[in-house]
Amino acid sequence: MSREEDSLVVCEQCGMAHRWRSLGRGVVARCVRCEAVLGRSHRLQLPTVLALTVTAAVAFGIGISTDVLSLRLRGASHSATLPQAIIATWGEGQEIIAAVAAITALVAPALFIALRLYILVPLAAGRVPHGFAICVRALHHASRWNMVEVFTIGVLLSLVRLSGLADAAPGPGLFALGAVTLLFAAIESAGTKHLWWQVR
Ligand SMILES: [Zn+2]
Numbered sequence: 001m002s003r004e005e006d007s008l009v010v011c012e013q014c015g016m017a018h019r020w021r022s023l024g025r026g027v028v029a030r031c032v033r034c035e036a037v038l039g040r041s042h043r044l045q046l047p048t049v050l051a052l053t054v055t056a057a058v059a060f061g062i063g064i065s066t067d068v069l070s071l072r073l074r075g076a077s078h079s080a081t082l083p084q085a086i087i088a089t090w091g092e093g094q095e096i097i098a099a100v101a102a103i104t105a106l107v108a109p110a111l112f113i114a115l116r117l118y119i120l121v122p123l124a125a126g127r128v129p130h131g132f133a134i135c136v137r138a139l140h141h142a143s144r145w146n147m148v149e150v151f152t153i154g155v156l157l158s159l160v161r162l163s164g165l166a167d168a169a170p171g172p173g174l175f176a177l178g179a180v181t182l183l184f185a186a187i188e189s190a191g192t193k194h195l196w197w198q199v200r
Contacts, residue, residue: 007197009038044190046198050120056183057113059176063148064106067171068155071162081173082106082151101151108145109180115139116187119195128199136192143188149181 007020009029013036023029023041031038044052063082070079080088082105090098115135122129129135155174162168 011036011038039191039193044186046120046124046194049116049187049190050124052183052187053113053116053120056180056187057117059179059183060109060113060148063173063176063180066173066176068173068177069159070169070171072167073165079171082177104145104147105151108142109148109184111142112139112146112184115142123195123198132199136195139192146184148177148184152177152181 008017009020010017011031011034014031014034016031016033018029018032018038020039021029023039025041027041029038029040030036065081067079068082068085070077072078086098086102086106089101115138119129119132119135119139152174155170155177159168159170
């Protein structure tokens with residue numbers, strides 16, 4: 001019996017337990033009692049998720065170290081990276097907004113990438129990392145707070161609103177954060193269930 005087939009999956013909606021079976025491509029497993037989705041087959045294997053995570057790490061590094069926005073107003077030009085924008089927001093007296101932006105667009109995505117790498121690199125090499133269970137649970141929380149897409153859309157909306165007042169243009173950091181958003185969506189589609197099956 002494979003690791004997957006040896007597992008039980010409990011429906012989050014009604015609590016019914018099911019014995020797990022490997023799913024064919026495109027198959028969605030549903031609860032026999034309430035028809036809630038128990039899991040989907042996905043084509044992303046561990047090396048693919050690792051490759052996507054490394055790419056996300058590089059894109060996120062570019063996203064936070066280069067300008068997300070540049071403004072030209074009455075001959076003077078201003079530009080800011082994501083950390084500079086958060087510090088400036090704090091300096092303007094908007095401490096709560098700055099703190100929320102720092103947690104959701106900086107700390108949580110960085111933690112999400114770091115935890116994924118910490119878990120995936122040893123697993124790809126056939127080892128189980130120290131504190132595996134704690135890290136997978138922390139990854140679950142980091143992905144809930146990870147809202148880099150909200151920040152990206154917020155900057156895009158600001159660009160549209162500012163376009164009538166000043167010469168505003170997106171910086172390379174904004175394109176990199178847009179790429180991070182897509183990469184995170186692809187990584188999250190793999191979920192965390194497949195990680196547990198690697199170590200049982
Ligand atoms: Zn159910």
